[in-house]
Amino acid sequence: MSKGTNDLVDILVAKLKRRQLVGSSAVAQATLKLLIVVISKNNWSKANDLLNLVRSVGQRLIEANPTELAIGNIVRRVLHVIREEFRDAEASSKSDDNSEFQSVPLTTSSSMYNLLSETGSDDKEFTHASSNLRSDIIQEVRDIRIELDTIYENIKNQATNHIHSNEIIMTIGRSRTVEEFLKMASSKRKFHVLVAETAPSYLGQQMALELSKAGIEATMIPDSAVFAVMSRVNKVILGTHAVLANGGLVAISGTHMMAAAAKHHSIPVVVCTGLYKLSPLYPHDEDSFNVVMNPDAVLGFEEGDLMEKVIVTNPYYDYVSPEFVNLFITNQGGHPPSYLYRLIVENYDPNDHTFDPLA
Template sequence: MNTVVQNLVDRLRRRQVAGSFRVALETAKVHAIIVRGSRWTDAADLAASIAVKGALLQAAQPVELAATNITNRVIGLIREEERNLIADSGAASFNRDDLKNNVIDAIKEMTDEIENSVANISSQALEHIHSNEIIMTLGMDAAVERFLKEAAKLRKFQVIVAETAPSYSGQQMALSLSQSNIDVTLISDASIFAVMSRVNKVILGTHAVLANGGLVAPTGSNIIAAAAKHYATPVVVLTELYKLSQEYPFDVDAFGVPMSPDAIVGFAEIDADVVEGIDVVNPAYDFVVPDLVTLFITNM
């Protein structure tokens, strides 16, 4: 059992498993193995074991908040199934195998919910996107991509995509949307404020939603949300439920995972005399304050 947990811990540390979706699925898979195979005696013992293993996963990669979110949900499922078995049996004791089977089934349902969450979000697209609107988005996000494509089946609208340097994932998003016959314009990040006055709505994805409603979102999200606030343009955030975190942002800098600076300034481009005198910062995520968000759309 410890081998399974340690394997995921190692992959989280090396960022071989990254992103809320993959982390949520992998965490749920590990917890299902723990429920099925570990030596626990009752619901309290099982919940404690899940909590310990979940803490190890979270510590391995603190910014991947989905690990704790899924751990808390699994603990909630254990307590819920315990209550149901007590109610059904009319006594405080019940068969351990019944609890194990019920919890495994509940985790399977949760896993199905995670896998179908983007589809459930996109099914609401027509309620929020109207004909002839100009929508702005940032980079590549699976939920936003499917949301816009679903709306495009019955609506004609224009999408402006910020390319999101240095990853330039917005180029991938623009290509994908254009292949679905959506009118797309790709812009540089520096042009966001200049074109925001024409935009009817900003639609963003996110890495996590914190306890105060703030976002841990891809770099550039704070710029686009601030520009939208200036022009009173609504900012709609698409978020799956497994991205909702109980974490409070006491230290917002802790969420800006530093990536390789080479994507911004290559070592070969810097004069050797000044290498030691500069810092090149390339954070993976921004923190977006809750005041900049107008609406959350979840898979529920």
């Protein structure tokens, strides 16, 4: 890796470690911007060299802040692009070579054999050079960047299909995706939004304020009132920090309580999220995805006598099981939790689900 590129990696690693860069969207944008530089500014002649280079950069970024799952998702998307572009280039090259010696088209059985052999391949096949590979990969990665730029637009354009007039909607915390979604729906529908205050961060207060400024009738409720008023709600709309491979959510603390209350009252739960938040990881250890914040917001230091007798934890995220979610609204349309496995197959290569040590 060139010195200039390595310096850029160090800068982003430092920002992630110090939490100067937070939020899935900002982290994804920064990661993709860096990987474009890594691909374009470094010398590599074979696709396998580039795979190892991108994987090593991705490993450093993930280790800097393991709870920002969007980093790994973007790195895996880029690795998938590299593999796909190489396979296309190699298939085109083989097709040209075969055309010189064969005038008879390939049979269906041989084509299927080639397809299966490519699908089951590993990094050992990525050793041949391709003259146009660099420009093709950069163009595809830039297409991912365009996708990130238009995510909010694509999701909010589906709002009127899911929100109807005079409905009572409940949400929690402040999610830009949900905020844009509700604002778009309010241009054609009149509805009421109940926002849980999300103590101790109180992001729900900011959400209620922004919705009110947009002309939406919004009421902030304490977290303790969620179950009590859930029976009057028509729909729960949630944002999320990440979506795991089984359809579970890593979302702001309090989301699990709201989703469980909705399931008890048979209220549909809709999650608005971009596909860049979809991770191929499974929740084998739910705590590994969480962030523990300063407990002072829950129990202040002035309660000195009590603090000596208790242990206080202030988790920032909840894990929400997939059975609590009815529908995911993504930038590529609406999908049930059972369909997420297909989206993972389309966007990530099985070889990249975990970052193994480089050979």
